[in-house]
Structure formats: structure tokens, C-alpha cells
Amino acid sequence: MTESGVPGPVEVIGAGLLGTSLGLALQAAGIEVLLTDLAPENVRTASGLGAGRARTPDDRPRVVVVAVPPDHLATTIAAALDATDAVVTDVGSVKSGPVAAIADHPALARYVGSHPMAGSERSGPLAGSASLFEGRPWAVTPHAASDPQAVATVETLVRLCGGVPIRLTPEEHDKAVARVSHVPHLLAALVAGRLADAPADHLLLSGQGVRDVTRVAAGDPALYGQIVDANATAVLELLGELRGQLDAVIDAVEQSDRSALQSLLAQGAAGTRAIPGKHGVPDRPMATVYVSVPDNPGELARLFADAGTVGVNIEDVHIDHDPGRPVGLVHLVVAEDRAGELVDGLVHRGWTARS
Amino acid sequence: MTESGVPGPVEVIGAGLLGTSLGLALQAAGIEVLLTDLAPENVRTASGLGAGRARTPDDRPRVVVVAVPPDHLATTIAAALDATDAVVTDVGSVKSGPVAAIADHPALARYVGSHPMAGSERSGPLAGSASLFEGRPWAVTPHAASDPQAVATVETLVRLCGGVPIRLTPEEHDKAVARVSHVPHLLAALVAGRLADAPADHLLLSGQGVRDVTRVAAGDPALYGQIVDANATAVLELLGELRGQLDAVIDAVEQSDRSALQSLLAQGAAGTRAIPGKHGVPDRPMATVYVSVPDNPGELARLFADAGTVGVNIEDVHIDHDPGRPVGLVHLVVAEDRAGELVDGLVHRGWTARS
Numbered sequence: 177m178t179e180s181g182v183p184g185p186v187e188v189i190g191a192g193l194l195g196t197s198l199g200l201a202l203q204a205a206g207i208e209v210l211l212t213d214l215a216p217e218n219v220r221t222a223s224g225l226g227a228g229r230a231r232t233p234d235d236r237p238r239v240v241v242v243a244v245p246p247d248h249l250a251t252t253i254a255a256a257l258d259a260t261d262a263v264v265t266d267v268g269s270v271k272s273g274p275v276a277a278i279a280d281h282p283a284l285a286r287y288v289g290s291h292p293m294a295g296s297e298r299s300g301p302l303a304g305s306a307s308l309f310e311g312r313p314w315a316v317t318p319h320a321a322s323d324p325q326a327v328a329t330v331e332t333l334v335r336l337c338g339g340v341p342i343r344l345t346p347e348e349h350d351k352a353v354a355r356v357s358h359v360p361h362l363l364a365a366l367v368a369g370r371l372a373d374a375p376a377d378h379l380l381l382s383g384q385g386v387r388d389v390t391r392v393a394a395g396d397p398a399l400y401g402q403i404v405d406a407n408a409t410a411v412l413e414l415l416g417e418l419r420g421q422l423d424a425v426i427d428a429v430e431q432s433d434r435s436a437l438q439s440l441l442a443q444g445a446a447g448t449r450a451i452p453g454k455h456g457v458p459d460r461p462m463a464t465v466y467v468s469v470p471d472n473p474g475e476l477a478r479l480f481a482d483a484g485t486v487g488v489n490i491e492d493v494h495i496d497h498d499p500g501r502p503v504g505l506v507h508l509v510v511a512e513d514r515a516g517e518l519v520d521g522l523v524h525r526g527w528t529a530r531s
Numbered sequence: 532m533t534e535s536g537v538p539g540p541v542e543v544i545g546a547g548l549l550g551t552s553l554g555l556a557l558q559a560a561g562i563e564v565l566l567t568d569l570a571p572e573n574v575r576t577a578s579g580l581g582a583g584r585a586r587t588p589d590d591r592p593r594v595v596v597v598a599v600p601p602d603h604l605a606t607t608i609a610a611a612l613d614a615t616d617a618v619v620t621d622v623g624s625v626k627s628g629p630v631a632a633i634a635d636h637p638a639l640a641r642y643v644g645s646h647p648m649a650g651s652e653r654s655g656p657l658a659g660s661a662s663l664f665e666g667r668p669w670a671v672t673p674h675a676a677s678d679p680q681a682v683a684t685v686e687t688l689v690r691l692c693g694g695v696p697i698r699l700t701p702e703e704h705d706k707a708v709a710r711v712s713h714v715p716h717l718l719a720a721l722v723a724g725r726l727a728d729a730p731a732d733h734l735l736l737s738g739q740g741v742r743d744v745t746r747v748a749a750g751d752p753a754l755y756g757q758i759v760d761a762n763a764t765a766v767l768e769l770l771g772e773l774r775g776q777l778d779a780v781i782d783a784v785e786q787s788d789r790s791a792l793q794s795l796l797a798q799g800a801a802g803t804r805a806i807p808g809k810h811g812v813p814d815r816p817m818a819t820v821y822v823s824v825p826d827n828p829g830e831l832a833r834l835f836a837d838a839g840t841v842g843v844n845i846e847d848v849h850i851d852h853d854p855g856r857p858v859g860l861v862h863l864v865v866a867e868d869r870a871g872e873l874v875d876g877l878v879h880r881g882w883t884a885r886s
Contacts, residue, residue, distance in 0.1 A: 352733035365799025372802040378707035394803040397796035441752035444720025447727040448749040477835035493848040
């Protein structure tokens with residue numbers, strides 16, 4: 177047992193984006209990391225980045241983290257239980273399939289699944305980063321026979337990587353990610369699919385709304401195909417509900433039934449309010465302050481310096497550039513009850529600002 | 532005719548968010564604006580902000596802009612054609628319904644519809660801003676009998692407000708907004724609706740993806756009900772296509788047909804690539820640089836000052852706060868071929884940065 181509470185060394189199987197990020201985070205926390213990957217060049221790259229060293233046959237890992245694609249999870253977890261006496265976890269997107277596949281393994285108690293809600297549109301070891309898990313929810317999904325000490329070890333490992341452990345059963349986890357990830361992804365892909373063959377001048381009217389709705393649909397079709405397929409039961413239940421709701425919308429529009437249409441839209445608005453604030457903290461009311469800023473890097477620094485002087489904390493920023501114009505519109509997101517103060521302070525310092 | 536090329540004065544009917552913003556933009560460009568609203572307090576508020584003065588019976592507007600809710604567009608446009616000899620336009624979200632409703636008006640040639648792709652989650656005159664239309668696409672939708680000079684006047688007015696005119700027929704416009712706005716909104720509302728009754732611990736796993744997919748669904752259900760109802764034909768055609776695609780997804784998942792599922796997801800990914808860059812300019816390849824920043828306003832100013840010194844232009848910014856931690860993760864979006872340079876420059880200045 178190291179000082180951190182996580183026994184080392186930790187073996188990471190699969191040195192892609194997640195595995196390399198894990199290695200970097202654990203090594204930064206002073207834990208020795210052993211890397212394994214079918215592709216030796218991934219291990220070399222991840223090692224070169226400081227994510228650990230190649231595992232040798234004499235190594236005796238105390239914890240094994242399986243970070244391989246969904247199709248190979250169950251066999252790799254079973255092999256790790258066979259080959260070691262370590263606590264074994266994985267970082268796969270779907271949790272009940274793998275545990276069912278290894279339900280008869282004699283060392284099942286040493287396995288505890290997990291799933292960090294973190295990723296990137298990039299993949300491979302070069303995209304890895306020690307900060308990938310910083311502040312992210314990270315599901316920890318013990319099964320009925322998981323050893324409580326193994327669960328505690330996995331939760332400690334999650335915290336050590338900067339994640340926020342959220343304990344759910346494998347079945348609850350799969351229903352949750354179907355709802356907050358897999359089904360939104362599929363629907364975004366369908367909406368985006370309707371853009372693929374649209375006339376180009378129609379797409380010129382695209383605003384921020386359609387960009388936001390469809391952004392996730394840019395993800396790798398092969399990977400998301402594996403993920404959705406692995407979570408078919410939970411996904412199908414929600415898709416069935418959505419088909420019913422879509423039929424209700426079509427009926428309401430066909431019959432020009434305003435009150436039915438409004439009530440479906442109101443249910444959606446209620447749903448957006450149900451999402452907790454970042455990292456599970458309830459949202460404070462926020463307001464956006466808009467500032468016109470000449471399009472050069474020095475002006476942005478001056479704006480933040482002035483905002484700092486006013487003393488209002490900036491929660492988020494968005495820059496709305498127009499390549500054809502010399503001025504950009506900077507959106508500063510601040511607590512609602514401080515927006516007026518920030519506008520006044522910025523205007524006083526010569527900025528064109530409004531909330 | 533004023534120097535700007537837009538004849539004045541311009542009457543704005545409806546002093547809400549859009550009308551007030553128009554008044555502010557036109558007055559800033561030196562055009563006299565006359566305000567009309569069923570609610571006298573809206574006119575007082577908008578006037579107080581500098582969006583124009585209350586119209587009197589003796590005023591002779593040369594251009595009228597109708598900025599009223601969808602249900603009242605056609606009657607207000609017809610009344611403006613009756614009451615004046617001005618060019619009449621409107622800023623409604625749907626274009627073929629109103630022109631069909633006034634098809635027999637003897638002064639139809641003086642009417643040219645328009646639709647700025649700009650808005651806010653707020654409404655009313657106090658939310659108005661002269662910069663609301665800056666760099667936004669703004670559809671101009673002449674009908675077959677529109678006077679070419681009237682079309683030119685409306686396009687000049689759009690440019691004067693900072694918008695980018697995009698000419699489409701009313702029918703093409705309605706098909707375009709069904710695809711890039713109304714249908715994405717409805718599908719986002721359905722996905723969000725599935726969140727409303729989800730267990731709270733399931734929603735703790737919500738990441739940025741589901742927030743983006745559902746953000747627009749927070750809009751006013753009554754307003755979007757009017758908009759969708761007014762564009763029923765175009766919306767229903769696309770919803771019918773989506774129902775077919777949803778059935779295909781359900782079949783693919785039920786039968787575990789990976790190749791069908793992947794091809795539907797690939798069509799979505801292609802759709803995201805079809806959306807033009809902001810303001811119709813093709814996207815340059817961008818990369819994100821991640822920087823760990825202590826959570827206080829002075830640090831942000833120092834970061835932008837250092838980024839300015841490195842000389843790489845920052846295209847967008849996002850701040851990922853974690854209220855429980857003393858460090859935030861700032862995402863700086865820059866041209867892909869400059870990301871390495873920015874990382875090096877920031878690391879050299881003592882920042883923890885990666886791309």
C-alpha cells in the first residue's frame with residue numbers, strides 16, 4: 177500500500193487516450209504504472225510521455241485497469257483476474273455486459289467496474305493528459321459479489337486521478353448512460369444526418385442552436401456503434417419512448433394542436449432544468465455580459481485585466497468572431513446578481529458592454 | 532433617401548427584443564426610428580434606451596419593419612401596407628404563410644420578408660442590443676411580385692444593422708429553417724423530455740454532450756409552439772423522414788446490425804461536416820490548448836496577456852470550473868498549426884498547458 181491509499185504498482189492495459197491519461201495521472205500522484213498494449217508502439221509512445229513503463233513478466237501489479245475497446249472488455253478483464261491476484265477494474269462505457277460475461281469467474285470478487293465521463297474527439301496515446309479526469313464524474317459500479325475493499329481501492333484511484341466517484345450498480349449505470357449519453361448521441365446523429373444532403377444555401381442559415389444539437393454526432397461511428405450495441409437493452413427502451421413522443425409531436429403539428437405541442441416543448445424545457453450544474457453542484461443563476469472587442473490578442477488581455485479589476489468572477493467565456501469584421505463579441509458568463517456591476521465597470525473603463 | 536442608402540424614417544412595429552435591437556442599430560447608423568407597440572410601456576422603455584421615438588399620426592415612414600409574434604404577422608403587414616406607401620418588411624421566423632395570407636393585397640410589391648438568425652433566451656425591450664445582428668445570417672425572402680428596389684432597400688437595411696443578407700424564396704427559407712432550426716429544436720426537446728423524470732443519480736453522469744444536445748430546448752414553449760405550427764408543412768416532411776430513420780436505428784440495435792448502425796452514425800458525422808463555419812466562412816482546422824489556471828480573476832488576465840505575447844490568435848475560449856477545486860481548466864481554441872507554438876510559449880512562461 178502506498179501513501180496514497182492505492183496499492184502499487186498499477187497495470188494499465190490499453191495505452192490509448194484513456195489508458196495513457198490514467199498512467200500520467202497516477203504517475204503524477206507517485207504511483208508506479210506498468211503499461212500493456214497489443215501494439216508495442218502505443219506502449220513506447222505512452223512511456224515516452226511519462227505514463228509508465230512497459231510491464232515485464234516479473235512484475236506483480238496490485239491493481240489492473242483495463243482500458244480497451246468495448247468488444248474486448250470481458251475477455252481482457254477475465255484474463256487479468258487469471259493472471260494476477262490484483263484488484264481489477266475497467267473504464268468501459270457499458271457495465272452490465274462484461275460482468276455478466278464473467279459471472280462464473282472464481283475471482284469475480286476482485287473485479288469492480290468503473291466509467292469516467294471524460295473523453296476527447298481525439299484518440300490514441302498522444303491525446304492523453306494527466307488532467308483529462310479533473311473534476312469529471314466517474315461512475316464506480318460494484319456488482320453484488322464485489323469485495324468492499326476492492327470497491328474502496330477503485331474509488332481512491334478515481335479521486336487520485338481527479339475524478340468524482342459516483343457509485344451505481346452496473347444496471348443503473350447502463351440505464352443512466354443510455355439516457356444522458358447514448359440516446360442523445362443517436363438523436364443528434366439523426367438530426368445531423370438530415371443536414372448531409374441539404375442544399376448548401378439552406379445550411380447558410382445554421383445558427384448556434386443546430387451546431388450545439390449536432391456537435392456530438394461528429395464522434396467516431398465505429399466506436400459509437402460498439403458502445404450502443406453493447407448497451408442495446410437500455411438504449412432500446414428509451415428509443416421506444418422517443419418513438420412514441422415523436423409520433424405525438426407529428427400528430428400535434430398535423431392537427432395544429434397548440435396545447436399538445438406546447439406541453440411537449442414544456443416537458444423538454446423542464447428536462448433541461450433537471451440537469452445538475454457542472455460536477456453535480458446546483459446551478460446558480462447566471463447572466464451573460466456582451467462586450468465588443470477589437471480583434472487582436474492584446475485587447476482580450478486588456479479586457480480580462482479590466483474585468484479582474486472590477487472584481488467579478490468570470491465563470492465562462494465565449495468569443496463570437498466574425499472574420500469579415502474588425503470587432504468580435506465576447507460573452508462573459510457571470511453570476512446574475514453581479515452582471516450589472518461588471519457592465520458598469522467595463523463601460524466606465526471605455527468598453528462597449530451590455531448584459 | 533439618407534446617405535446610408537436606406538430611406539428614413541423607419542418605423543418599427545413591435546418594440547420587443549428584435550424591434551428594440553433594430554431601433555438601436557438603425558439609430559446608431561444615423562437613421563431616424565419611429566416606434567409602435569400595442570403596449571405603450573414597451574415604446575417608453577425602448578425610447579429610453581435610444582431605440583427611437585414614439586410614432587405620431589403625422590409621421591410618414593419610408594420603411595416599416597414588422598417585429599411582432601408569428602400569429603400577428605400577416606395582419607400587421609397588411610395594415611402597414613394600407614397605412615403607408617413605405618417598403619414593408621418583417622422579421623418573423625416563417626415566411627411563406629404571411630405572404631400567402633396577403634397575396635391579394637394591391638400593394639404586395641412593396642412587401643419583402645426577412646428573418647435575422649439572431650435572438651436571445653431573454654425577451655422584451657430591455658434585452659435589446661445594437662450588436663444583436665452583428666455578423667449574423669439574415670434571410671431576405673422576396674416573393675415573385677416583390678419590387679426589386681424594395682428588395683435592395685431591405686438588403687441595405689440588413690447590412691446597416693450588421694447582418695449578412697442571404698436571399699431565398701419564402702418557400703426555400705421555410706424548408707431551410709425547418710431543417711436547421713425548428714426540427715433540431717423539437718428533437719432536442721424530446722431528448723430533454725426524457726431527462727425530466729430520470730432518477731437524480733442518473734443525471735449526475737451528464738457530461739457536456741447532453742448539455743449541448745438539449746440547450747435550445749430551454750426556449751419558451753409558447754413561442755416555439757407558434758413557430759413550429761406556422762411552419763407545419765416543412766416541419767412535417769422532415770419529421771416524417773426522421774421517424775423513418777429512428778425506426779431504422781431501432782431495427783439496427785434490435786438486430787445488433789453493426790454495419791447498419793455505423794452507416795447511420797456515419798451519415799450524422801457527415802452532416803456535422805456540412806455545416807459551414809461561422810458566418811458562412813469555411814472552417815479552418817482548429818485545435819484546443821488546455822491550460823490549468825488557479826481560480827481567481829487576476830490569473831485569467833495574466834494568461835491572456837501571456838497568450839498575447841506569444842502572438843497566437845485565440846478563436847474561442849471555454850472555462851471548465853470545478854467549484855470544489857482551486858484550479859480551473861481553460862480551453863483555448865486556436866488554429867491547428869499554431870497550437871504547438873502556444874503550448875510551448877505558455878509552458879515557457881510557467882503555465883501547465885497541453886494540446
